[in-house]
Amino acid sequence: MSGMSPLRAWWVRRPPAAGAAVMATGIVSVGLHQAGAETLSRVMLVPACLAWAALAADFVAEVVLDRRHWPTEAKTPGVLTAVAATTVLGTRFSLLGRQPLAEALLALSAVLWPPLLVLVVRHWKGRMPGAVFLGCVATQGLTVLGAVLAAALATAWLAHLALVLFWLGLSMYGLAVPRFEWRQVTEGPGDQWIAGGALAISALAGAKLLAADSARLYLWNNDDQGVLRTVTVALLVLDLVWYIVLLAAEVARPRLRYDVRRWATVFPMGMTAAATLSVEAAVGIPWLKWPGRLLVWIAVLAWLAVAAGAVATARGALRKTP
Secondary structure (H helix, E strand, O other), X not given: OOOOOHXXXXXXXXXXXXXXXXXXXXXXXXXXXXXXXXXXXXHHHHHHHHHHHHHHHHHHHHHHHOOOOHHHHHOOHHHHHHHHHHHHHHHXXXXXXXXXXXXXXXXHHHHHHHHHHHHHHHOOOOOEOHHHHHHHHHHHHHHHHHHHHHHHHOOHHHHHHHHHHHHHHHHHHHHHHHHEOOOHHHHOOOHHHHHHHHHHHHHHHHHHHHHHOOOOOOOOOHHHHHHHHHHHHHHHHHHHHHHHHHHHHHHHOOOOOOOHHHHHHHHHXXXXXXXXXXXXXXXXXXXXXXXXXXHHHHHHHHHHHHHHHHHHHHHHHHHHOO
16 A cells, blocks of 8 residues: 555555445435434534535445455455445435436436346355345335435335335345344444344335325335335334344444444434334324334434544544554
């Protein structure tokens, strides 16, 4: 790495899973928006955009300039954070009313998703960490953004396509379960939380599909809507069970040292909060509002703790870099 600046030398050692930082920051911004903390939500959007831009530049540089190293990274589940992070940002921009930008991000993520998903799934194996669930997360990220844009633009075909992706995402979750190393629940460095986060984004996707329906579009008949409501609520319940189990495992066996995969802990926390508030609004369960808001602020505290660890680690690495 001779000739590189210390900052660049540190940056190139970040794994593809660093995209989880963008996912975590973006979804916390979405949760704050839902909780009514709009100013803080927009503040959180700034670092999410900056980190996404840096990762996008690095992604392009890897593909164009480092073709020998890139195929190895492209086989790892962490590369799918590029898709998920893009859809999370697109969702936040759509909620801001920036539909053209959200559409562009949907198009970009839709182009990236098929080849990266195929590469990753082809190299799945047994006894994998929580990142194995990123196939579901990336797919449901497209569902969420597609459903949000379908509602904003009153586009029925986009909602129907998002529904297909919703069921595909659930299938991806089912395929990932037998490949997950269950000891990761108590031993994982942070990405074990994606096992629950994938259910959270699935519940959010279901809620956004329900919310996209209107008298103007008439997307779902009564039977379709009933099935979608039942599945969405069930997904949220399962997600909350995962949340409790994973939190209990953290208390029973604390893992306090910073690891970049801790961003994959913050993301499911924020996603669970966003899913809870979205299900409350879409399904009509008023008592979920206060637990949802509480979960938003827990996610904010987790974000602050992990961000502090990231800054401290980066400073230490930069001091050691020649």
